[in-house]
Amino acid sequence: MPPRRRPQFTQESIDQQLQQIHLLDQASSSENLEQLGPIIKQIHANRQQEAYLRTLQALIESKDAEIESICGDNYQEFISSVSTLFSIKSYTTNLRDKIATLDASVSQVGKSLVEKKKAMLQTKKTAANLDEAIDGLQACLRVLDVVNRVGEMVKEGKYWSALRSLEDIESMPPTSLSQTPLFQHLLSSLPSLRGQIKDAVTASMKQWLLDIRNVSAQIGQLALEAMEMRTRRWRSRRDKDPMLKSSRVGSAVESITYEKTEYNVLDNDQLQVDFKPLYECIHIYSALDSLDEIRRSYQADRKAQSDLIIPEPLPLSSLPSITQEIVGYFIIETHVLNTTGSFRSEREVEDLWDALISRLSKVVEDILRTENDPDTYLKVKEALLGFVMTLESYSYSTTSIHSLILRLFEKYVNILEIKFGKRFENIISQDDFQPMYVEKDSEKESVMDTVWLTREQRSQLQATPAPLNLPWSQGYYLCCQDIRSFVQNFYQFIEGVSQHHRNIDDLLSKSLDTILTTYISESLAKRAQSTANVSQIAQIITNLEHFEISCAELERSLTNIRSSQRGGTIRVSAAASFVATRTKAIMRVTEAMSSKLDDFFGLAEYDWTPSTREDAPSMYLYELVNWLTTVVDSLALKDAHKEEAYRGAVGYIASCFLDFLTGRDIPMMNENAIANLLLDVDFLDEELKRNGHPHSEAFTELRSMASVVMSDAVNAYLVQSIRQTSYPAVKPKRLAALLEKLARYGQECRDAPSRERGERRRKEAEAVGRLFPGENR
Numbered sequence: 001m002p003p004r005r006r007p008q009f010t011q012e013s014i015d016q017q018l019q020q021i022h023l024l025d026q027a028s029s030s031e032n033l034e035q036l037g038p039i040i041k042q043i044h045a046n047r048q049q050e051a052y053l054r055t056l057q058a059l060i061e062s063k064d065a066e067i068e069s070i071c072g073d074n075y076q077e078f079i080s081s082v083s084t085l086f087s088i089k090s091y092t093t094n095l096r097d098k099i100a101t102l103d104a105s106v107s108q109v110g111k112s113l114v115e116k117k118k119a120m121l122q123t124k125k126t127a128a129n130l131d132e133a134i135d136g137l138q139a140c141l142r143v144l145d146v147v148n149r150v151g152e153m154v155k156e157g158k159y160w161s162a163l164r165s166l167e168d169i170e171s172m173p174p175t176s177l178s179q180t181p182l183f184q185h186l187l188s189s190l191p192s193l194r195g196q197i198k199d200a201v202t203a204s205m206k207q208w209l210l211d212i213r214n215v216s217a218q219i220g221q222l223a224l225e226a227m228e229m230r231t232r233r234w235r236s237r238r239d240k241d242p243m244l245k246s247s248r249v250g251s252a253v254e255s256i257t258y259e260k261t262e263y264n265v266l267d268n269d270q271l272q273v274d275f276k277p278l279y280e281c282i283h284i285y286s287a288l289d290s291l292d293e294i295r296r297s298y299q300a301d302r303k304a305q306s307d308l309i310i311p312e313p314l315p316l317s318s319l320p321s322i323t324q325e326i327v328g329y330f331i332i333e334t335h336v337l338n339t340t341g342s343f344r345s346e347r348e349v350e351d352l353w354d355a356l357i358s359r360l361s362k363v364v365e366d367i368l369r370t371e372n373d374p375d376t377y378l379k380v381k382e383a384l385l386g387f388v389m390t391l392e393s394y395s396y397s398t399t400s401i402h403s404l405i406l407r408l409f410e411k412y413v414n415i416l417e418i419k420f421g422k423r424f425e426n427i428i429s430q431d432d433f434q435p436m437y438v439e440k441d442s443e444k445e446s447v448m449d450t451v452w453l454t455r456e457q458r459s460q461l462q463a464t465p466a467p468l469n470l471p472w473s474q475g476y477y478l479c480c481q482d483i484r485s486f487v488q489n490f491y492q493f494i495e496g497v498s499q500h501h502r503n504i505d506d507l508l509s510k511s512l513d514t515i516l517t518t519y520i521s522e523s524l525a526k527r528a529q530s531t532a533n534v535s536q537i538a539q540i541i542t543n544l545e546h547f548e549i550s551c552a553e554l555e556r557s558l559t560n561i562r563s564s565q566r567g568g569t570i571r572v573s574a575a576a577s578f579v580a581t582r583t584k585a586i587m588r589v590t591e592a593m594s595s596k597l598d599d600f601f602g603l604a605e606y607d608w609t610p611s612t613r614e615d616a617p618s619m620y621l622y623e624l625v626n627w628l629t630t631v632v633d634s635l636a637l638k639d640a641h642k643e644e645a646y647r648g649a650v651g652y653i654a655s656c657f658l659d660f661l662t663g664r665d666i667p668m669m670n671e672n673a674i675a676n677l678l679l680d681v682d683f684l685d686e687e688l689k690r691n692g693h694p695h696s697e698a699f700t701e702l703r704s705m706a707s708v709v710m711s712d713a714v715n716a717y718l719v720q721s722i723r724q725t726s727y728p729a730v731k732p733k734r735l736a737a738l739l740e741k742l743a744r745y746g747q748e749c750r751d752a753p754s755r756e757r758g759e760r761r762r763k764e765a766e767a768v769g770r771l772f773p774g775e776n777r
Helices: 011-019 030-062 064-073 075-155 159-170 181-240 252-259 276-287 291-309 316-339 346-367 374-392 399-430 441-450 455-463 474-494 501-530 534-564 575-603 620-634 639-662 671-690 696-710 714-718 720-726 732-748 752-769
Strands: 435-438 468-473
Touching (some): 181 276, 181 316, 291 316, 291 346, 316 374, 374 399, 435 474, 468 474, 474 501, 474 534, 501 575, 575 620, 696 714
C-alpha cells in the first residue's frame, strides 16, 4: 500500500486563510499599534513559517513522482523520509491552529480599543465642525459685505474699484467656504455683478457722448475763433515783413510762431471737456476682455451723431453753425485718437471724416445750385475756408474741401462773368463814342490809374496838361474800371485758398478772355455794325486799339500779382479778338463811307453812248474827293487806319466804275463812254496822289480791261501767254460782258461801220466767253 499523500496548499488557499485573520476593526486608530506590535511580529513570523511550509509542500508534491521512483530503488530511505514528512505536516497543522487561536484573542482585545478610539474621534470631529462653521460664517459675512459694497461703489461711479472687489472675491484662496453653496452662489452671481458694472459704465459713456454732442458746436466755435485770431495776427506780421509775404497760416514759419501761444479749445476759461467717462469705460471693458464691443459701440454712436450734424435740406444761414459742429466733432475725435491708444484707429476716424465731408459737399452744392448772387458764394467760401484751415491744423486731409471750394469758385466766376457781362454790354450800348474829356489834372490821373497804358502813352498823357480830350471814350474807361472790379472780386474769393494755383490761374485767364472777347469785343463789333456814323466807328476802332494794349498790360500786372503769391502766369489771349474786331470795324468804316459814296454816284449823270468824248472830269467828283479827304483826315485814327479807310473807299469807287462797265444795270455803251470814265478815274487818282494817298492799284483791272477794248487788243488777249503776262488782272467774264455791251450798241446803230464794229465786238465776246471754263474767273 503506497504511503498517504500530505495535503496540498495552493497560494490562493493560503491567501484566503490570511484574509480571514482580523487583527483590528476598521474603525480602530493607529494608536493601538504599539500594544499590538509583538502580536503582529509573532503573526508575521508564523506567516513566514507557514509560507515556508507551503513552499516546501509544493516542492514535495513536485517531487512525488521522482520520490516514488527513488523510493522504489530506495524503499527504506523513502519510508524514513515519509515518516519525517508526516511529522512536519503534523507540526504545520498544530501551528495553524495556534495562529487561529491567537487571531481570535487579538481581535477580542483590539475591539474594545477601537470602540474607545471611535468615540474620541467623533468628539474631535464635532469640535472641528463647530470651529469650521464659525469660521465659515465669519468668511460669509466678509464676502457679503464686499458684495454689498460693490453695489454702493457702482452707484458712486467707482467702477474700477467695484470690478477689483469682484476680482478679489474670485481670487480668494481655497477655504472651507469655497465649497459651500453660499459661496458657489456668490461665484455664480459674479458675472451678473460684472454686467451691472458694465451697464453702469456704458450708461455713463452714453451720457458723456450726449454731453459732447451738445458742446461740439461750442468747441468748433472756439477753434474757429482761435484760427481767425491766428490768421489776423499772422497777416499783420506778414504785412510788416516782406520776407513772409509768401508764407500762409499753417506754413512752417507760422507754425513755429503759433506754438508759443497755442490755445487749447478743450480746456480753457470758457469750456472744459472731461474725457474721464470714456477712459473709465475703455478701462473697464479692457479688464473684461470686451474692448472690441465698446469700440464697435462707440464707432456706431459717433457715426449716428455725425449723420445728425447735417440736416437735409440745409438752410444756407445755418452753414456756419454746421461747420462749427463738424470742427468740434473732429477735434474731439482727434483727442480720443491721441489719448486712448489702440481704442480708436485712424482708419475709423478717416471713414467718418470722408463720409461727413462728402455729405457736406453734396449739400452745399445742392443749396447753391440755383443761387446767382456772388456775395452768397463769398459767404459760403468764408465759412468753408475757416473750417478747412482749422481742421488742417489737426492733420485732417482737406483735399476734397479744396476741390469743393474750387468747384464753387468756378460757379462763382461764371456768375461774375454773367453779372459783369451785362454791365459791359450796357456800358457799350450807352457809350456815345466820343473822346473822353477831363478838366483837371487830378481827374486825368485818376483815369490814367484806372485804364491800362504803355509807358510811352502814359508819359505822353502826363506831359499834356488838362483840360484835354483823351484818346478813348467814356465807355473804355468804365470797362477798365469794371475789369479791375471783376479781378478784385475774383481774387476776393481765392484769398486764403492755398491750393490749385494753376487751376485758378487758368480759370482767371479763361474768364478774362470770355469777358474781353464775348462781352466787350463782340459788343463793340455789334455796335460798329449798327452805326453809320463814321466818327463813332473811328472811336470804336481807337477803343479797340486800347483794349488790345490793355490785354498785354493786364496780363503783365496780373502775373506780377500771382508771382508774389507763388502763382503761375496769367495768359490773356483776347487781343486777337480785338484785332479781328478792329479789322471788321475798319471795313465798317468803308461800308459807312460807301453808302455816302453811293449818294455821290447817284448824282452822276453819265451818257453811256455819247457822240463825243469829254475833256474834263465829271463835276460830282470834285465834291466826292473833297468829302472823302475831309472825313477820313478828321477821323481820330492812326495814319495806318486812315490809309485803310482811303484804300477801302478807293476800292469801292473802283468797283462802282467797274460795275458801270460790266454790270447789268447799263445794257450798252460805246467807246466814248469808256474814255470819259477813264478820264474820271485819272482825275481821282491824281487828286488822291496830290493829297498824299496814292491808291492807283485799285483801278488796275479797270484800266487794263479798258486798254484791251480801246486798243482793239482782244485777239492778243485770246493768246494765253500774252493774256497772262500783259493782262493778268482782266477777268474773261467781265471783258466778255463789256464786249457784249459794245456789240449791242453797234447793233443798234444804223450806219454800216458801227454795225460792222458791233458784229466784230459780238464775235470777240463769244471768243472771250469760250475762255470761261479754262480761266480763273
